[in-house]
Amino acid sequence: MAIFNQIRVINPSMFVESTWLDDIVTARIPILVLRGFLTAEVSDAVVADLTQCRKQVRVSHYPNGALTTLGPYLAKYTSAPENYFTEMRDIQPLLPDTLLTLREQVYWWVQKVLKLESLQTAQEPELGPYSAAIVRFHADGVANPLHNDHIVRDAAGSGLAVTQILHQLSCVVCLQECDDGGELRVYNKKWQADDEQFKTPGELGYQDGVVHQCETCEFSPRRGDIYLFNPTYYHEIDRVSGDTRITMGFFFGLTDKKMKHAIAWS
Numbered sequence: 001m002a003i004f005n006q007i008r009v010i011n012p013s014m015f016v017e018s019t020w021l022d023d024i025v026t027a028r029i030p031i032l033v034l035r036g037f038l039t040a041e042v043s044d045a046v047v048a049d050l051t052q053c054r055k056q057v058r059v060s061h062y063p064n065g066a067l068t069t070l071g072p073y074l075a076k077y078t079s080a081p082e083n084y085f086t087e088m089r090d091i092q093p094l095l096p097d098t099l100l101t102l103r104e105q106v107y108w109w110v111q112k113v114l115k116l117e118s119l120q121t122a123q124e125p126e127l128g129p130y131s132a133a134i135v136r137f138h139a140d141g142v143a144n145p146l147h148n149d150h151i152v153r154d155a156a157g158s159g160l161a162v163t164q165i166l167h168q169l170s171c172v173v174c175l176q177e178c179d180d181g182g183e184l185r186v187y188n189k190k191w192q193a194d195d196e197q198f199k200t201p202g203e204l205g206y207q208d209g210v211v212h213q214c215e216t217c218e219f220s221p222r223r224g225d226i227y228l229f230n231p232t233y234y235h236e237i238d239r240v241s242g243d244t245r246i247t248m249g250f251f252f253g254l255t256d257k258k259m260k261h262a263i264a265w266s
């Protein structure tokens with residue numbers, strides 16, 4: 001049986017392997033880490049500038065947890081997508097330049113490392129551009145329950161452009177690491193329709209039984225790490241201790257069978 005714990009760490013001087021994209025899509029590589037691309041100076045500058053946006057940070061409460069975010073996430077708005085685009089337009093002018101520049105830089109690195117011909121923020125014909133990234137804050141004591149991200153399922157029937165993708169991937173940039181905890185744990189199990197019996201309506205995520213006896217891959221992000229994984233595989237974030245874990249993230253979806261073109265959103 002394959003061992004599902006092989007995180008692959010790459011640095012900017014490594015030769016790009018043409019199989020990496022397929023390896024992440026299939027979770028042969030459960031987590032691909034780009035280390036040494038982003039400097040400490042840049043991540044520190046972004047974190048410092050984020051304090052200007054305190055008023056725009058939102059906390060979404062659920063019976064089993066809360067999500068603290070800067071910028072909209074589409075999964076929250078699938079029944080009223082126009083509100084997602086409005087929130088995105090309202091917040092865009094308030095985001096610091098350092099964050100916007102980093103976002104562009106990360107898109108470019110991801111495109112090169114995965115040998116994509118294009119990676120662009122998704123556009124909705126009537127509603128405009130999607131949000132290109134989100135900042136997530138996990139303060140001391142916060143965890144994220146077991147879940148998976150699958151926009152084709154979550155926005156089914158909405159007609160949104162992102163529901164046309166063939167595969168969904170997640171990119172996360174660690175801007176500030178926590179002192180302890182905060183590991184990302186990915187399970188060797190992809191969501192399937194009959195897992196819905198493990199969902200409690202209204203709550204975040206799924207009951208633990210859905211990943212019973214599945215292999216796992218655990219990763220403690222360090223400041224400056226950029227990591228990629230397939231979020232349709234179950235995953236969770238362990239309780240954070242100490243400093244707030246701050247990340248910038250976006251999803252991207254491959255739009256063609258040859259896996260050369262991708263659109264991104266948060």
Ligand SMILES: O=C(O)CCC(=O)C(=O)O
Pocket residue numbers: 144149170171172184231235237247249
């Ligand atoms: O912050 C992380 O490590 C993972 C965030 C997450 O759940 C995702 O990107 O789907």
